[in-house]
Amino acid sequence: MSKYAHELEVGDPIEPRFFSISPEVNQQCLFAQEDFHPRYLPRADGEAEIVHPAIALQMLANTKSPSYKVPEHIAAILTETYMQFFEPLRVGKNYVSRWQVARTYTKRDKPYHEIRGEISDEAGRPVARRILQLAYIPKAD
C-alpha cells in the first residue's frame, strides 16, 4: 500500500503523471488567469499554441501524481517554490511529470518536504523544473 504524502521519505517512489494539454483545457486556464494573450490561442500558421505557464505549475505539483494521497486531517501547504522553464509547453504534445522527495525537515515544529519535480517531453528532454517546499499541518477542527 502506498504511503500518504506526508509519510514519504527520500527515495520513496512517486508515480509519474503522463499528460497532454488540449486547447479546451488551455483556454479554461486563460479564463482562470484572466490572461488571453494570443500566444496561448490557436495560430494561423499551424504551430501549436503555447500552454499557459500556470498549467505547468499545476502539472508540477506533487498532488498531480496518481499515487498522491493525504488523510482528511492533514493539509499540505505550499510555502516556497523555485521554477525554471527550458522551453514552453505546447498544446497537444505529450509530456510526463516526475517527482522525488529531495529531503525532509522540520521547521517551527512542523514537518516539511522538499519535492523536486520535472516535466519532460517524449524525447526525455527536460521542459520545466520546480522545487517545492511543502508543510504538512493538521487541519483545524
Add this chain to the structure above:
Amino acid sequence: MSNTTSTPFEAASDERALVRTGLPRKVSLARLQAFSGGAIGTPGWPTLNLHTDQARAEASGLAAPIASGMQAEGYMIALVLEEFGEEWFNGGSWSVKHVGMLSPGDVAIPKLRRAAEGADPDTVDIRCECPDGRLIVFGSASAPVKSRD
C-alpha cells in the same frame, strides 16, 4: 499564513527603480473553480476541494474557498513575460514565497520592480498583493540561463 502587509514597491530605496503594475485580477469563485476544479465537462465538475467549494473550505478551517498558490503565481507570469519576452521560456526562472491567501471578492495586483541602472539587469523583484497592501506571493524572476543541467 500570516496577514503580511508589504512595504510598497513604489517606496524602493532607489527612486530610479522601475515599477510595473499588471492587470488587477478580481478573484471570483468561477475563476477558482476553472483553475482548481479540473477540466470543464468532466462528470461532477468541479472537483470539490478547498479551492472550489465553500463546505470543503469550512471543513478545512477556512472562512471561504482560497485560490491555489499557483493561481496567484500565474498572475505574475504575464508581467515577467512582458519584461523578458517569450525568450524567458528558454531558461528563465523564478523563486517565490507564499505568504497570503486570496478568496472570492479579493483583488490581486501583480507587480514587478526592475533594479535601477547599474544593478543586476537580469533579475527583477515580483509580487502579488491586494489593494490594502496584503502580500500574497513575493520573490524574484531571472532572465534565461541556457543550460538544462
